[in-house]
Amino acid sequence: MRLHSTLKFLCKEVIVISCFLSGFIVGLNGQQNQRYTISGYVKEAGSGESLIGVNVYLSDRKTGTVTNNYGFFSLTLPESDSVELVISYVGFNPEIRKISLRKNIELSIELRSDLIIREVIISADRAERLSESARMSTVKVQSAQIRNIPSLLGEKDVLKVLQLMPGIQKGSEGSSGLYVRGGGPDQNLIILDDAIVYNASHLFGFFSLFNGNALKNIELTKGGFPARYGGRLSSVLEMNMKDGNREEWHGEGGIGLISSNITVEGPLKKNRSSILLSGRRTYADLIISPILKLMDEENTGYFFYDFNAKVNYDFGRKNKLYLSGYFGKDKFYMKYRSTGVRENVGFLWGNSTATLRWNHLFNNKLFANASAIFSSYSFGIYDEYKVVSENKDYYAEYYSGIRDLTMKYDLDYLPNPKHWIKGGLITILHRFNPHAFIEEDIPGQISEKEAEYIYGTEAGIYAEDTWHPLHSLKINAGIRLSHFNAPGKNYFYPEPRLSAALRIGDDLAIKASYASMSQYIHMLSNTGISLPTDLWVPATERVKPQQSKQVAVGGVRDFPETMLSLSVEGYYKKMDNVIGYREGASFLELNEPGDVEKTDWQDKITEGRSWSCGLEFLLQKKEGRVTGWIGYTLSWTQMQFDSLNYGRKFYARYDRRHDISLVAFFRVNDRINLSGTWVYGTGNAVTLPLSEYYAEPHDLLKDVHDPYHYYNGFSEMIYPRTVNEFGEKNNFRMRSYHRLDLGIQFHKVKKWGERTWEISVYNAYNRLNPFFYYNDVKYEGERRTGVLKQVSLFPVIPSFTWSFKF
Amino acid sequence: MIKKGVATPITFLLFFALISCEREAKNIILPEFRPKLVITSFISPSDTVLSVSVSINNRIYGDLGQAEDPGNLKAYISDGNREYELEKVAEGFKLSSDEMQVLPGQRYNLSVTGDKGLQAEAFCTVPVKREFSPEADTSKKVYYDAYQGSMNLLVTRVFLTDFPAEDNYYRFGCKMILYDPEYYFNPYITRISGTASDFADDKGKDGERFMANSYVIPYPKYIDSAFLVFYYQSTDKAYYDYHMSLMKYSGGDNPFTEPSPLFSNISGGLGIFASYTLDSLVIRLR
Structure with a gap:
């Protein structure tokens, strides 16, 4: 029923958009007399890897x-006896x-890699200047750049x-969550080969899922969103996996302190x-576990792994097929053995994605891609308890997750x-499973509770045009119509998008953008760090979709003489x-079987609004022996909820007034690189808390004998207790954060390939x-002093990595 | 076996991994301490004495040996027509119903002032007395326990009818009275309530009949007679919010969850001033 109404909506919109496009295309084609089209594919020589974002332009730079x-x-150009075409790309x-x-x-x-240039530069290549692009608020990262920056x-x-880029912050020390222009980590659309990735981190947010060796292109858009992007408010992080070398076999890998990888x-x-x-895969557990077993000790361990795979096939120039997938898992476990008793406890979580894509070239002007995508994230906790002597086996399991089936069709x-x-x-x-799901198996009494799945269908249609009305003016205008079919409710929002760049002279451009975005799914997380227990839930009749409107204005100046x-x-x-x-809500508690039906996450959340504004500076040096960038962000982010902080505005937890990043790479020679970052x-x-006081509940039966208290653990509300007084929400600023990371790489070319030692x-x-x-009390003789204690995460940490390529 | 508190193992895992990197925080500006009166009072037409408990909050930073002195305090309550001064007692103040009877539907203002500049005030409106038509049914149930075998239980369910077109808040309580023939004049009285299910509001059931609570107790085989006394309070919103917040209270001890403050309707101070009406139903079990 839901899918039917969504399809009906889509069909109507397809007809409208098709009519519009047809008229537009006829009009455009009517203008083209004696014009011919140069088209084709650009690949890397030696591998056949397709290259994204390569500049193809006439040598006079007026058309490209x-x-x-x-x-x-x-x-498509006017007929000519001679046209000089330049094809250029970074590196x-x-x-x-x-x-x-x-x-x-x-x-x-085919473009040949320039091996002389080892350091990789950000966001723009030698030929294209930032001032030439219509887009703004985008960040591109090269996979080689990921390898060069020192890391935890x-x-x-x-x-x-x-x-490390302006406008993009981390939430807390070591966290890989992205807070983009005042938005939370749930407001980022992370896509890997068209598949949405939900919980994009390993080890409680300390490391991301993405293996840089498998990636070809990484681009984050934080504003001025083109109409082809939708579904999240704050950013779109689009990553493409490499296709694989089509000419010969190659590999690369590395061995590090906590994990190793191979591609x-x-x-x-x-x-x-x-x-x-x-x-x-990490391997600490592989080393420690056998030792613990020998010692007959409690066996505790943690590991994560991830695996990327991609296959592609060219059926000639007009048709190409790609199949790619990602599979990853984290597992934390404890195994306890004693006489007659065995217990296994643990929690595991992971993502899986699979994408099938078909490229079809209708003609030299019209390119199409169709994708079928599967994506899933799940988290589970299990507890198995065996009393061997009595042949009793108790098992309980809790899990939640989200699963998507997606169809997508795009035309260029x-x-x-x-x-x-x-x-x-x-x-x-979408299929959501946000509720606690418990299975309990007790000898002689089997109890099974199953939480209901929630389905929601999200759809979107878009059209956009990057138009050059003048040589110095580029405009990207588009409209996205989005629809969400939630239980008991349909949501429909038009999302207009506009960005423009006006070039003033050769090296200066002024840019502006406006974007309206809608987000139909929410992530529930009441911790300050990324945990696998973070739940994804849909917009419903009660919980509306999130919406944002963003305007951005900026300027770009290139200094080609100094790069x-x-x-x-x-x-x-x-x-x-x-x-x-x-206040007081938590999603981190298991329920008794009888309580599953009473759990409704909608009762635990509240809706409000948020404002963010800021100024971002980015100075980049793109070439030479020393490259890098300086980024600075000045920003404010506030929130307001009617049921929090007495309805008053407050600063968001991740509101960060000043954010600075200095990143530098120094190529000492062909064999040694230095790198450093300071943030x-x-x-x-x-x-x-501000103070503490004694809180007394009311209890008519407080003088009545209460035999159950010590056995059933009645809640503390019956008894008086000392509680903290809190003032305004987020009333205190933690100490400022700063950190310096350094790295040095030693490269050596060998007969079989190349190896690199990195010390960072x-x-x-x-x-x-x-x-x-946290609050604590210090005792000095009889004197008691209340103090605030600070817990820090990572002191100075050296690391060594050995990597290779063949 | 079911584990509760998923956050707990995760929190401990991280906390103990980090504990070696802790120290006293320096070069920070700690929140300023402001002394405030803490008032606790629940008033009802069924009470013969109106009680107000008054204390003061305490520092948590700096020298904890300093006790805050609120000075000489006075408390007043007003029903809009007349103001009454409360009598000072050991833990606060009191006022007898002979002097001022608390009436359903009436608004009361409470203020407490001290000669050292501290003052606080609050108001509440006593719920109107309503007829909730209580009824109970009791049935026997057999329960199998892996260790004790088959057990007979009594399940008593109590139903109320919500009053329509107004926001209602409830609190329930229950005690059991057992008369053993050998100790007839000394019955065994025990409470069988005291959990979150003792509180309810009428969201989603305005004007409808609903099950207030259910009680499961072992079948009193060797007892001559047994009764349940079911109390039901109709409370104001502040009473409900205060106790719900006390149940969900989180003092910020867990660094990975947001603190959850205690509800307060005291202006210039802390605590609660709330009201309720009370009824009861006696249910004979045997």
Whole structure:
């Protein structure tokens, strides 16, 4: 029923959009007399890897385009005897092709990697300047860059590199969660090869899921969202896996302090088909567990693994097929053995995704991609208790999660260099399981409780055009119509999008954008850190979708002579229907079987609004022996809920007035690289108690004999207790956070390939940044003093990593 | 076997991993302490004495040996027509119903002032006396316990009818009275309530008949007679909010959850001033 109404909605919108596009296309084509199209694919020489975002332009720089997510480009130009086409991309030698344009031409271009340049630069290549792009508020990360930045315990982390950019913050020490322009970690759409990833971290948020060796392209958009993106308020992090080397077998890997990884890629059929396999696993438990077993001690362990796989096949120029997947799991366990008793307790969580994509080239101007996607996240706790002598076996399990089935269709139409039209539709069938689900198996009495699944269908249709009305003006305008079919309710929102860039001279551009976004699913997390117990729930009749409106204005100045680039951007974002927990609510308790039906997460949350504004500065140096960037953000984020803080506004926990990142790479020579990062941030806002007092409940039966208290543990509300007085929410600022990380890499080319030793130091000057505070009492003789104690997470931590390539 | 408190093992895991990196926080500005009166009073038409308990809050930072002195305090209660001064007693103040009878539907203002500048005040409106038509039914149930074998139980359910078109809040209590023939003049009285299910509001059941609570007790085989005395209070919202917040209270001890403050309706102070009406139902079990 739900799917039927969504499909009906989609059909109506398809007809409307198709009519609009057809008229538009006819109009555009009517203007093109004696024009021919140069189209084709750009790949990396030696691997056949398609390259995303490659600049393809005429040597006079007045006309050009970029390759799409599959390496395809199309450029329609007036007929000419001779056209000089330049193809350029970061880290690659540019190609120049002289072409006689008397007919449509199909090219297959291979760019050769420029091995002389080892350091990788951010966000722009030699040829394209930031001032030339219509888009703003985007951050691109190269996978090589992830390898070069020193990291905690040597674990390279995509998300932690993104946290070094202005406007993107981490929540707390070591966390890989992203807080983008005042939005929480649930407001980021994280997609890997078109599949949504929900809980994107291992080890309670300390490391992200993403193995940089398997990734080709990483781009985060934090404002000025094109219409093709939707579903979250604050950012879209789009990652594409490598396709795999189509010419020969290669591999790379590394051994670090807590995990090792290996990636292997190669052709299944040369120049037609390839495969990529990449895996990573921690191994502390493998070493410690056998020792504990020998000692007959309690066996406690933790591990995580992740595995990426991708296969692709070219059915000729017009059709390509890709199948990719991600599988990862974290597990924490305790095994206890004693005479006659065995107990296994643990919790495990993980993501799985699978994407099947079909590229089809209708003609040299029209490119299509169809995707079928599966994505799932689940978390479970289990407890198995065996009394061996009595042959009794008790087992209990709790789990929750979310599962998506998605169909997606996207079109790229490039009728002429002045327009790049995109359109498409997406449907996601969500299945939520937010309720505690308990299975209990007791000898002689089997009890089974099953929480009901909640289904919701999310759909969207979009159309956008990147238009160059003038040489100096680029506009991206689009509309996204989104729909959500929730239990008992339908939501429909139009989401207009607009961004524009005006070039003033060769190296300066002024940009502005507006974006309206809707988010139909919420993440419930009442902790300050990313935990696997974070629940995903849908918008319902009672809990409305979140919505945001964001405007951004900025300027970009390139300094080509020094290869510097400066961007300054201001933004204002208002978010409505954001989720907060009611005071005292927790989702971290199991229920007795009889209570499952009473659990309703909607009673535990409250809705409010949030405002965020800020100014971001980014100065980048792109080439030379020293490269890197300086980022600074000045921002404010406030929230207001009618049922929290007496309805008054308060600062968000992650409101950070100042945030600074300094990142530098120094290429000493071909074999040695140095790198360093220094970060500074204003402390998080937390709630500290002001005083304590004696609270007395009312109890008519307080003088009546109460034999059950000690056996059933009646709640403490019957008895008086000392409680804390709290003032305004988030009334206290933690100490500011700052940290220096240093790294050095030693490369050596061997006969079989290349190896790299990396030595890095996290928190080089041992700054004890506060992770949290708690109250305590200090005793000095008879004198008692109330103090605030600080707990810090990571002192100075050196690490060593050995990595290789063949 | 079911484990409660998923947060607990995770919290302990992280906490004990971090405990070696703790120290006293320095170079920070701690919250300022402001002394406040703490008032606790629950008034009802069924009480013969109106009691107000008054204390003061305590520091948690700095020298904890300093006891705050509120000075000489005076308390007044007003029904809108007349103001009454309460009599000072050991733990606060009291007023007899002979002087002022608490009436259903009436609003009362309470104020407490001290000669050292502390003052606090609050108001509450006593719920109107309503007829909730209580009824009970009792049935026997057999329960199998792995260790004790088959047991006979009595399940008593109590029903009320909510008063329509107004917000109602309830609290229930129950005690059991057992008469053993050998000790007839000394009955065994025990409470069988005191959990979160003792509180209810009328959300989703306005004007409807609903089950207030149910009680499961072992069948009193060797007892001559047995009764349940079921109390039901109709309370104001402040009473309900205060006790619910006390049940859910979290003092910020767990660094991974937000603190949950205690509800207070005392202006300029802390604590609670709330009201209720009381009825009861006697249920014969045997």
